[in-house]
Amino acid sequence: MKTNYLIKLGVISGLICGVNAQVNNSNYTNFIRQVQLPVMSDGSHIQMDVSVPAAGQIWSPLEINPTGARFELHTVSAVPFASRLIDTRYVGSYVPLAELNIRTEDINSAIVRTRADRPFYVDYSVSGLYPAADTTAPASAKSVKFYHHIQSYGAGGDGVNTDRTQATLSSQVYVNENKSETLTYALTIVPGADRAKVRGEERFSIFTLDDYQAPESQLASKTVQIWPVADGTISGITDGETIEFATPTLTIAANDIYPDARIYAQIYKGNKRDDGFVGAVVPGSAVAVQEAVPQNRLLSVTDWDSVLTENGIWTMELLTFTPFGIDRLDWVTFNVDRTISVRATATKAN
Numbered sequence: 478m479k480t481n482y483l484i485k486l487g488v489i490s491g492l493i494c495g496v497n498a499q500v501n502n503s504n505y506t507n508f509i510r511q512v513q514l515p516v517m518s519d520g521s522h523i524q525m526d527v528s529v530p531a532a533g534q535i536w537s538p539l540e541i542n543p544t545g546a547r548f549e550l551h552t553v554s555a556v557p558f559a560s561r562l563i564d565t566r567y568v569g570s571y572v573p574l575a576e577l578n579i580r581t582e583d584i585n586s587a588i589v590r591t592r593a594d595r596p597f598y599v600d601y602s603v604s605g606l607y608p609a610a611d612t613t614a615p616a617s618a619k620s621v622k623f624y625h626h627i628q629s630y631g632a633g634g635d636g637v638n639t640d641r642t643q644a645t646l647s648s649q650v651y652v653n654e655n656k657s658e659t660l661t662y663a664l665t666i667v668p669g670a671d672r673a674k675v676r677g678e679e680r681f682s683i684f685t686l687d688d689y690q691a692p693e694s695q696l697a698s699k700t701v702q703i704w705p706v707a708d709g710t711i712s713g714i715t716d717g718e719t720i721e722f723a724t725p726t727l728t729i730a731a732n733d734i735y736p737d738a739r740i741y742a743q744i745y746k747g748n749k750r751d752d753g754f755v756g757a758v759v760p761g762s763a764v765a766v767q768e769a770v771p772q773n774r775l776l777s778v779t780d781w782d783s784v785l786t787e788n789g790i791w792t793m794e795l796l797t798f799t800p801f802g803i804d805r806l807d808w809v810t811f812n813v814d815r816t817i818s819v820r821a822t823a824t825k826a827n
Contacts, residue, residue: 545569567694573605575683575696590702602657617686629677709806
């Protein structure tokens with residue numbers, strides 16, 4: 478029996494990870510490719526492409542055979558011209574169902590991402606499997622494969638043009654029962670010598686088993702991007718220095734600023750505090766990074782005399798505000814002494 482399949486584009490486009498919300502960008506066009514299964518031994522197959530919006534629903538371009546069909550969501554950028562496969566789904570008469578979701582603390586991003594020092598959670602569910610004791614059902618109807626791949630972007634990498642066929646398989650398990658489960662990952666396992674500075678992604682996917690009707694096919698897949706922890710410095714003033722006249726020019730350097738984060742310097746009276754005290758923002762030190770990948774910034778800060786309201790000990794901190802909270806990247810404590818001392822000798826005129 479052949480039938481058509483209603484494709485919910487809002488669901489499919491919602492599964493996109495690591496493409497910088499491309500499906501909603503005017504620079505991108507999207508299409509769904511339907512591949513009829515099985516693929517012949519010579520590699521030939523029937524397929525049809527149809528252009529689609531970023532959200533909505535359409536009927537499958539072709540009727541689905543009993544052996545099933547694979548649906549691929551592609552996005553194509555105009556400048557530069559490039560095409561990328563961003564999600565696939567396999568459907569058929571006796572195919573089990575699977576769902577995957579990855580949760581991080583970065584809840585406002587359209588891209589699933591987190592930082593190298595933060596946890597994330599993988600929710601998955603499998604349904605429609607036949608009981609393991611059912612001797613009449615094929616193995617592909619009683620079990621699915623759960624894959625976990627990891628891939629480093631390399632030093633300074635941003636994930637663009639990454640060949641995901643080169644990802645490393647970290648684990649492979651069989652799921653032999655209908656279930657829902659949450660997996661907790663305290664830290665990423667993307668490879669890298671400096672664990673705070675790794676860049677890459679972890680991909681989780683659920684596939685059918687290969688059988689005589691159709692090859693191993695993806696039921697669900699999700700990817701989480703991993704970005705490094707920021708670091709930074711304040712230079713132009715040294716710890717313990719005394720400012721007597723004009724404030725010096727400062728250089729603020731921040732590296733690997735998390736996507737859509739902010740950096741700024743704050744200043745307050747007294748020695749360094751560890752209680753989350755909120756000071757005054759140093760003029761010219763605040764920058765919002767509205768990018769999808771980490772950024773570096775180098776700032777020159779001058780004329781910040783207005784925040785030094787009295788003599789005494791002061792502390793300046795370089796901070797970054799991210800979905801994970803506020804982190805202190807660097808600090809310096811200095812003294813302000815603008816007391817004018819006058820020495821004079823009194824004489825009596827004759």
